Amino acid sequence: xxxxxxxxxxxxxxxxxxxxxxxxxxxxxxxxxxxxxxxxxxxxxxxxxxxxxxxxxxxxxxxxxxxxxxxxxxxxxxxxxxxxxxxxxxxxxxxxxxxxxxx
DNA sequence: AGCCTGACAGATA
DNA sequence: GTATCTGCCAGGC
Numbered sequence: 001x002x003x004x005x006x007x008x009x010x011x012x013x014x015x016x017x018x019x020x021x022x023x024x025x026x027x028x029x030x031x032x033x034x035x036x037x038x039x040x041x042x043x044x045x046x047x048x049x050x051x052x053x054x055x056x057x058x059x060x061x062x063x064x065x066x067x068x069x070x071x072x073x074x075x076x077x078x079x080x081x082x083x084x085x086x087x088x089x090x091x092x093x094x095x096x097x098x099x100x101x102x103x
Numbered sequence: 104a105g106c107c108t109g110a111c112a113g114a115t116a
Numbered sequence: 117g118t119a120t121c122t123g124c125c126a127g128g129c
Contacts, residue, residue, distance in 0.1 A: 067110035
């Protein structure tokens with residue numbers, strides 16, 4: 001389809017994010033690597049424009065911290081669904097326990 | 104084409 | 117711990 005490449009990529013990114021179980025997270029890089037195309041920045045681009053329809057708070061940066069522009073809201077939602085954090089007062093997700101590979 | 108920007112990542116100081 | 121740089125891929129001008 002025309003300009004379909006972009007929309008198709010958007011669809012694929014959103015479908016992966018949609019499948020992330022509650023209490024788990026994926027990094028931007030993980031999503032891109034799982035799809036086998038694009039990169040962390042492309043996933044970020046998709047989320048910024050179409051992420052509103054999926055559990056966007058389950059996509060975090062590689063260090064376990066949500067993106068800066070919605071950090072507070074994301075952390076609140078992650079805590080609400082029982083996502084493990086690096087510390088009680090930490091704003092970083094415990095990646096060793098919460099990281100999901102997409103399988 | 105060139106240049107800047109970005110919900111990123113890794114390395115380095 | 118923070119600050120900065122480079123690599124990455126795509127969009128907008």
